[in-house]
Amino acid sequence: MIRYIASRLMQMLPVLFLVSVAVFSMTLLLPGDPTLSMLGENASLADRVALRERLGLDLPLPVQYLRWAQNVVEGDFGRSLRNGEPVSEMLLQRVPATTQLAIMAIILAILIGVPCGIIAALNRNSFGDVAATSVGMFAMAMPSFWLAMLLVMMFSIHLRWLPPSGYVPFLRDPMDSLRLMLLPAVTLGTILAGLILRQTRTSMLSVLSADYVRTARAKGMSERRTILRHALRNALIPIVTVVGLQMGALLGGAAITESIFSIPGLGQMVVDGIFNRDFPAVQGAILVIVTSILFLNLVIDIAYSWIDKRVLR
């Protein structure tokens, strides 16, 4: 197992390298000479050369990349071009918000999608199956901003159960944090639940007609044990794949949902950064997103090997 994880980690390194090169190259896309924009149009050539030397811009590109990469590894992503705030501090605020939203949304989606998918598969073509599948399809097709607004109108304005927007870090006030995060999590979770439901249903249907499920019944196993122990475990791999992919997308930040509910998350940071040409902020956010998606893939691979021991052998 440890060897398996170690080899997976090693495989991540080349990907991380390529991504960091791509992210670093973004600075090269900046039009014009950065010394001009920093010192002004009337700066003397000597001053500009001095600044170029101080910033290391006179060095060959590979050396510049190595310096930048070293800083990043040490946690220094540079400063925001907009307000001079260190990018690392911006990330420290935003990563927890996005992570909390992603986890709550995916848990909701699993809690709704997997049981409904199993029940739909077991009662194939029944009224319940058709209803669940149609609602699932509807949920998948629903634009998140529209669902978000419907939820706010219902639960914040009409029923006054939940606050319409805002964010409190979980560690500062867990209850308030959960209350504030509930509507955005339901927005994203509903859409994902539709996807997970359909995947679970399809996957269960193919497994339920498998010979070993018939064997489990022939062995005298109860219907419950047949489904949970023999069928579901075999159906789980495609479900885990879908959950993992969606979790990755969520970690990238759900910019629209975050803006509607005023959550300071990574998605918003990327969008703001792009609008403001704040390249260090975008670089930092993208590096964090890509790294977390890579780690998430590792977690999924470990989950595969836990479900299916053949992966390790």
Add this chain to the structure above:
Amino acid sequence: MQTEISTGVMVPGATHHADTRSLDDTILRLEKLSVHLGAGDHARTVVDEVSLTIRAGECTALVGESGSGKSLTSLAIMRLLPSSMHVSGSIVLRRQSGAQVNVSSLPRSELTSIRGLEIGMIFQEPMTSLNPLLTVGEQISEMFMVHRGESRQVAKNHAEEMLVRVGIPEARARLAAMPHELSGGMRQRVMIAIAIACDPRIVIADEPTTALDVTIQAQILETLRGLQERSRGMLFVSHDLGVIAEVADRVHVMYAGQVVESGSVGAILLRARHPYTMGLVASVPRIDRPQPRGAALYSIPGRVPELARMPAGCRFHPRCAHARAGLCDRVVPQIEVTEDGGEVRCLRWREIAPTDTLSASQRGSAL
């Protein structure tokens, strides 16, 4: 008292004592069991009024081509048919407690007390019939944990004993093996271990050797025969007469959903009365009776009729060399009892002399 038959295998031809046994030996009785596919006007009968008996210490065989309904019959006994099919007639099981139940009318929730406990089942494909994600040990010990309420450790010890009983070497180590790590023969042994784990009085084996290569087939048959002890009855489903000759006491030949002939294994193999049975026997290659050089092995002409186009009269008449126009294509034959205790479903069986296989095959190769 053994008789040499077609495959060159020894059969206990005259040792069957089905007819002399008392009724008390009966463990399972099918009475006019039919399986219907679909409902309403589109309903088709895929198994038509099969009646047979499984007795303690005896192996009853169902033989027929694919599509004859033999596997459906065995699945019907286990109530494992797909939901698009339903059953009529009765499946009377005498439980180990002595109580008689009709399996076909048992509520679903009570099936867990029949399956695995009263009737064990072995399937054709040991690769796909074992759960690919669970170890061999988990799949066997589950039987003891669920049915006997044993702890994981005790169940594991029992699972090891079962592996030893079905002839798997290094049983302790094999408990941790995954199904894909075993050979086909070993997997089928694991299936057998699961089927007999809780010591059911009936074992249904549905083509248990068909997916295995020939040398392994013989070993598995040997293992199955070893389990065929005193109190246990077996239902053996196969299309392979050579295999049937080795294990069966009584044989029921199925064609197009109906039993067309039944009798002791010796009677079926040596004195077949139904033209279909004669054709089946004649189409087995025989080492003691070489074919003339270049002559094709006999095969029954035509093919099994489709459900939607079942012929009128006798279902076999379009393929039958003895069919008589105006009789066989008009009159539906009923089961008739022969003087030696067998049954035959043929309008002309008295006219067609009970032949030995030799003349049947000569007629066959002349076709």
